[in-house]
Amino acid sequence: MRASGLLSRGFPANPRILCRPDYRPIPFASAVRSNSFASRGSGGDGENSRSRSSPSPGNSSKSWFLSRTILVASLAAGIGYGFGSSGHLWQPKDTGIPQYGSTKDFEKAIAELRAKLGEDTISTDEDDLQRHGFSEWSSVNADRLPVAIAYPSSTEDVSEIARVCNKYKMPMVPYSGGSSLEANFSAPYGGLTIDFAFMNHILDLHEADMDVVVQPSIQWMDLNEKIKDTGLFFPVDPGPSAMIGGMIGTNCSGTNAVRYGTMKDWVINLTVVLADGSVMKTRRRPRKTSAGYNLTGLFVGSEGTLGIVTEATLRLAPIPEETRVGVVSFPTIRDAASTAMQLIRKGIPVQCMEILDDVQMDVINKAGGTGRTWKTLPTLFFKFSGTKAGVADSISLTRNLAKSNNAEAFEFAKNETEAHDLWSARKQSLWSMMALRKEGSEVWSTDVAVPISRLPDIIEISKRELDDLGIFASILGHIGDGNFHSSIMYDPNDADEKQRVEKVVYDMVDRALDMEGSCTGEHGVGLGKKSSLKKELGPNTIGAMRNVKKAFDPHWLLNPGKIFDPQDN
Incomplete structure (x- = not known):
């Protein structure tokens, strides 16, 4: 995995958060590959297979290797996650912060889980740890990596894992697709990541x-x-x-x-x-x-x-009887956003309505996946579905509404293959953007949501500020429910550029909150938007959430550090 500098997202200097702008995953040169999971996979019929070809260390040295692996993983935390005199992986300084197990406790937990669930169910392989603790998709990453990865096959396995982790006060982090954008599956307190790769039925x-x-x-x-x-x-x-x-x-x-x-x-x-x-x-x-x-x-x-x-x-x-995919471009992004708002207000039935600005349309053209060249103008993507008569009526109403907002003529996919390719181009927009980035650059992707009446205002202002950055920056997203995204390609080694990007992103989030919107429409809070969530909901609401968390998870073991902290900073 490529190590890269990541933007700190303006976190306060607090050892419980620690997402340094100069983050690099630290090589685990001293850690043994006690289990290799590279060959684990699923067969074409959905049946799982586990590789047992990778040798484990001998019994006499296994404990030393495990201890060494956990120690190196713990030291990857960097500044602020030092060991206390008691040997704890994380020594809290503030009252009210949960106490987690020591290195010895974690060794016992891993050994007990291997004894109960099988040697190949728990991995301490260095590549596994980095893959589960760091994401190039995310704009923020924690400094700490998990100390081990568990691969359960059933609810009973997960129950056993939780019982052992609860016994040794070991944090647990659930992991499925690994495609989140706000460090939702990172391990800021270390602990055990639970990967559900074999629970896919x-x-x-x-x-x-x-x-x-x-x-x-x-x-x-x-x-x-x-x-x-x-x-x-x-x-x-x-x-x-x-x-x-x-x-x-x-x-x-x-x-x-x-x-x-x-x-x-x-x-x-x-x-x-x-x-x-x-x-x-x-x-x-x-x-x-x-x-x-x-x-x-x-x-x-x-x-x-x-x-x-x-x-x-x-x-x-x-599955709808009929589906049609069409696109229509507009001279300005406000015209496109106004069309979307008016369409929802009038109750015209559409299945999907997506907005892509001129930058994203250029990305689609360069990716070349649709077999045609589109105008590089703000564009709405529509998917109409239902009965044939219903679809025809929806298209007619939408065409007239778009025309009243200065739209050009609709272009419709000629067949099912073209419709699939066109919609896939929209779905793959972030991936296409990542593929076009220069070496060393990063993509910051974020989202907000606002009441639909405010869509034209926030999109117009945000688009202007993104264009003023003078770098590859765009707007796209699920405009039909008031949710849109921005994606910005920037140089993480350029301090001035990082600062300008950060300001534009957080200005957009604050603007959404001023419009009675939300700091996140669908990406979640994770590590990246905890401070924005406080602004959005206020201390009483966060306090109520914290009380619910304490009732379900009194020792703060489940995905700790996400959404909010045990107490305010």
Whole structure:
């Protein structure tokens, strides 16, 4: 993995956060590769296989190797994560901060888990640790890496992992697709990362009831491919690599949100492992219930800080009879945003409505995936679906509305293949942008959401400020539900450029909050937006969330450091 400098996102100098702008993952030259998981994978039929070809150290030296690995992982924390006289991995200085286990405690936890779950279930391989503790997609990364990675195969495995970690006070970090953008799966306190790579199955499909039971590491695209013959599909569609567990954790959205809503609208119930290893189900399977608290909704969007999701029952929707994909360009981005706002206000039914500015349209042209060249102007992407008559009516109404906002003529995909290629170009926009970056540059991707009436204002101002940066910066996103993204390619070694980028990003976030919006529409809070969340919700609301966290996780073991800290700085 490429080591790169990352922007600090304006965090205060506090050892509980520590995301240095000069971050580099520290080589684990002294750590032994006690298990290699490079060959682990899933067969084409969904069955998993585990490689046992990698030798483990002999029994006489295993303890020394493990201790050395944990020690090096701990030292990767850098400034502020020093060892105290008691040998703790992290020595808190403030009262009220949770106490985690010592190096010896973590050694015992790993040894106990290997004895109970199998040697190849726990990895301390240096590549594994870096892959699970650092992400080039994220604009912020923690200085510390996990000390080990667990690969469970069942809810029972996860329950055992949680019981052992609770016993030794070892932090736990859930991990599924690894595509989050706010360091949601980083390990700022070290501990054990739980990778659900082998929990990627469909457990039960109820066609008549239009729901499906899945494990957390099934990709939403893979799920839809496997159930397509039923005439049903799962409509929440974020980035192509996203998996159900992470989608639940961040309450993700996607291009279909304008018609189908977000993740919270499609989760019926969850099987959750709590911090002490106990297992609960949030509710039963009917679509409607008034039986007690909405615990399902509590876990959706909690980023793994309240419990570890091991199964999810999801609603499904019928595949529409007809789908048409079209694009229309506008002379200004305000014209495009005004069209989107008016369309929602008038209740014209569309499945998807996405905005891409001139910079993103140029990216699509350079990527060359659509087989045609598009005008480099602010553009709306539409997907119309439903009955043939309904689709025709929606297209006519949308065309007239767009024309009243100075739009050019609609261009429609000529066939299903072209429609797929065109929509894939939109879905792959961040990846395409990353592919065009110069060596040493980074992409900062962030999002906000505002009430739809404020969309034209915030998009126009944000676009102007991004253009004024004089670097590769763009606006795109799910404009149909008031959510849009900015992606900025910058040089992390240019201090002035980093400072200007940071100001534009946080000015955009503050502007969204001033408009009664949100600092994050679908990326979640993670490490990157904790300070913005305080501005958005205020101390009383954060305090209530903190009390809920304490009730479910009194020792602060589950994905600690995300969303908010144990106490205010």
